[in-house]
Amino acid sequence: MKLKVYSIFASIDGEVNKLHQGRLSTFIRLHGCNLDCSYCDTKYALSGPHMELTVDEIVNQVKIMKPKKVTITGGEPLVQREGVVELIKRLLAEGYGVTVETNGSLPLVERSELFEGVRAVGLEKVVERETLPQFCWVVDYKLTSSGYNKRMNMHTFTSLTKDDWIKFVITSEEDFFEALNFQRKLKFTYRKVGKGNLIPNFAYSPAMYLGAKLEYAFNPSALVHLMKEYGDGDEVLNVQIHKVIMLDEEVKWHEWCNCQSRETCEVCRRYKQGDAT
């Protein structure tokens, strides 16, 4: 099983997640996406150069890095569903914390399926029934301004737990109120079906100009004002830390190989042969 990978790099996880914003993480940025959002800040990963790597090759690269947490992102990871499931299971079984960022248009993977890899190495005793302590989904709910609101998969949003995050990218006041409306409807649905104790977390992320078009940027302090004035009191502001401190650590796949010899390394050999599209 091979995955299309744009890059693998270590940095801080600048966005909300169960395993802590600001924590060091190894990012696996996968290639390709099924959407093309107006404010996308990772267009470079949607098409163009990438490498096809096996799960083993990816896990070996992760092991070279320092972080004990991995962020699987894209693009859209779940367009490569089968390989991503295998990758998550391997990483959990190796003891890594894993967060997966996904765009809300595709069905999630059942936790029980991801749990298999953990059970295989005998870690299940520490795992609660409903959740994996070292795992969470961070799911974007695409608002109308993205151009893809109609592609949101409601089952995806009703299958989350209290360990997961729903993220709204806010580009305007209208976005804020649309997000708030969705948040309230979803909370109502969870309570109605007796899952009030599993309501996920809601993060409001002001669109930031780095990587995206300036016209979409929204002032974080204006967002705080809206949250204080109109919110439910449990929303979280998600300022992308890596953009505030202007980290630019992303390294393209062909630059990260840490092999001792590029002459004998299989990944480098394939790169030289043009095994990238």
Ligand code: SF4
């Ligand atoms: S889902 Fe994410 S990666 Fe895909 S186009 Fe939208 S913002 Fe970009």
